[in-house]
Amino acid sequence: MPWRDFAEELVGTSKEAIKKLAEYAEDYRIYPRSINKLGKSFFFLAKVEQKKKLIILNESKHFESFNGEIEEFAGFKAKVAPLNHHNAQRLRKLFPHTAPKVLGNKNPSIGLGDRLGIATPGHIDAVKESEVMPVFAQQSVRELNLTNRSFEAVLDDVSWAVFQEGYEDGFAADADHLKNKNEVETALDIGYTMITLDCTDYINNLREGITFQELKAQYEEIADYLKDGLESQYLNKTFVLGSNHELEYNKMNFYKIVLTYYQIIDFAKEIYHLIKKESKEIDFEISIDETSLPTSAEAHFFVANELKRNGININSLAPRFVGSFEKGIDYIGSLDKFEKHFKIHAEIADRFGHKLSIHSGSDKFSLYPIIGHHTKGRVHVKTAGTNWLEALRVLAENDPALFRDIYYYAQKKYKDAKEYYHVSTELVDIPDLARLSDKELSELLEIDEARQLLHITYGFILEAKKDGDYLFRDKLYKFWEKHDKEYRKALEFHIIKHLKKLGFYN
Numbered sequence: 423m424p425w426r427d428f429a430e431e432l433v434g435t436s437k438e439a440i441k442k443l444a445e446y447a448e449d450y451r452i453y454p455r456s457i458n459k460l461g462k463s464f465f466f467l468a469k470v471e472q473k474k475k476l477i478i479l480n481e482s483k484h485f486e487s488f489n490g491e492i493e494e495f496a497g498f499k500a501k502v503a504p505l506n507h508h509n510a511q512r513l514r515k516l517f518p519h520t521a522p523k524v525l526g527n528k529n530p531s532i533g534l535g536d537r538l539g540i541a542t543p544g545h546i547d548a549v550k551e552s553e554v555m556p557v558f559a560q561q562s563v564r565e566l567n568l569t570n571r572s573f574e575a576v577l578d579d580v581s582w583a584v585f586q587e588g589y590e591d592g593f594a595a596d597a598d599h600l601k602n603k604n605e606v607e608t609a610l611d612i613g614y615t616m617i618t619l620d621c622t623d624y625i626n627n628l629r630e631g632i633t634f635q636e637l638k639a640q641y642e643e644i645a646d647y648l649k650d651g652l653e654s655q656y657l658n659k660t661f662v663l664g665s666n667h668e669l670e671y672n673k674m675n676f677y678k679i680v681l682t683y684y685q686i687i688d689f690a691k692e693i694y695h696l697i698k699k700e701s702k703e704i705d706f707e708i709s710i711d712e713t714s715l716p717t718s719a720e721a722h723f724f725v726a727n728e729l730k731r732n733g734i735n736i737n738s739l740a741p742r743f744v745g746s747f748e749k750g751i752d753y754i755g756s757l758d759k760f761e762k763h764f765k766i767h768a769e770i771a772d773r774f775g776h777k778l779s780i781h782s783g784s785d786k787f788s789l790y791p792i793i794g795h796h797t798k799g800r801v802h803v804k805t806a807g808t809n810w811l812e813a814l815r816v817l818a819e820n821d822p823a824l825f826r827d828i829y830y831y832a833q834k835k836y837k838d839a840k841e842y843y844h845v846s847t848e849l850v851d852i853p854d855l856a857r858l859s860d861k862e863l864s865e866l867l868e869i870d871e872a873r874q875l876l877h878i879t880y881g882f883i884l885e886a887k888k889d890g891d892y893l894f895r896d897k898l899y900k901f902w903e904k905h906d907k908e909y910r911k912a913l914e915f916h917i918i919k920h921l922k923k924l925g926f927y928n
């Protein structure tokens with residue numbers, strides 16, 4: 423609701439009254455794009471005693487459904503409501519634009535993981551002029567464990583930000599890298615619209631150099647009914663794709679593919695039954711990207727076809743591509759080899775009607791023209807850590823002392839952090855801060871080794887404590903609140919750079 427309409431409805435058209443309200447609004451930092459009217463009540467966000475609150479002006483039936491205090495605001499009776507989970511649930515019911523939507527066939531889509539809970543305004547600025555469907559709420563179980571956050575908190579942070587910004591173009595919520603039924607049920611109960619099922623625990627990573635005899639012996643141990651069904655579908659068969667590319671299944675690769683992937687089908691089927699019980703559509707993504715070897719085209723086709731044969735409809739699938747997709751840095755590998763394999767994966771995805779999901783999808787600028795071209799926009803690019811790095815860029819530019827402290831701490835924790843993430847940077851490769859002036863610190867965010875150091879140590883930095891108190895967390899959030907405009911700008915620039923390279927931003 424435009425500020426002028428709000429002001430005139432609230433205090434009438436007298437210039438004096440509107441001026442007084444505007445001064446009050448300035449003092450309380452009313453977020454003008456958050457103003458909504460529902461029935462007799464006005465809803466908006468404002469800073470009250472330095473804390474963001476939901477203000478509901480003019481009593482109505484809505485007063486009771488939000489918890490908070492009755493106070494006076496600008497001379498009016500108001501409910502001043504904390505941005506807690508109960509009120510976020512009520513907000514999503516009253517203002518549907520603050521609740522996540524399913525991606526469906528809206529393409530392209532981009533996952534914008536936010537490890538801090540404060541990135542959504544910048545993400546909105548980045549996508550609002552584009553055709554891209556954003557997943558603003560996206561965190562993996564790994565990220566939640568490392569930051570001590572919950573799926574509720576991730577979605578609530580997004581709903582409040584979407585309300586604050588008055589963003590009404592829709593967003594999705596991806597519960598990422600779930601590994602069991604309980605995690606899926608939790609995410610669905612909260613209202614997530616996308617489930618990314620991590621099949622790692624059901625993938626049998628065969629020993630490199632396994633002999634045919636060893637393969638055959640392991641294959642013979644699989645139940646006959648399974649083998650018969652699969653052999654009749656694939657063994658010694660060739661499938662020709664639209665580009666005339668042939669997928670051949672001989673004994674060697676057939677045994678390898680079956681032994682590696684056959685168990686994920688039952689796992690996916692169990693989870694799919696949960697999803698089908700939902701009253702609304704859910705985007706189902708199958709993630710097989712965290713394997714020791716790249717996903718071959720024949721393996722992708724086999725998994726997609728077996729999911730289809732078992733009646734499991736997926737919206738996206740994340741294979742492991744050739745080369746190296748490491749956190750926070752560009753692709754490592756031959757672009758020609760990547761393109762040769764990627765276009766076949768894109769063709770297989772097209773044939774089965776799902777889209778490719780590019781995990782560790784940020785910063786792969788050398789690949790984006792290839793990805794955009796061969797998917798023609800039917801693709802999901804997943805990012806997260808790069809949004810954390812942009813927050814650190816703003817820190818380096820504005821509080822060098824705090825940046826130095828967390829950088830040194832990150833170096834101390836790097837070995838522990840590598841237990842959670844596969845990155846090639848070794849501690850010895852990491853640039854030493856001592857030689858850099860304060861003005862040079864932000865240049866570290868352009869150096870791969872420094873980016874990987876900071877990218878994977880986020881949880882250790884945020885959770886670091888001394889004598890029970892946070893070493894950095896409170897100082898960092900206070901800093902980012904003060905520099906929220908710079909952070910928005912940095913994110914907008916950085917994510918638009920991704921979208922332009924992908925060809926998704928004119």
Ligand SMILES: O=C(O)[C@@H](O)[C@H](O)[C@H](O)C(=O)CO
Binds near residue numbers: 535561565805806
């Ligand atoms: O760090 C994580 O666990 C997530 O960001 C995860 O890697 C996610 O699926 C991703 O690929 C984001 O780029």
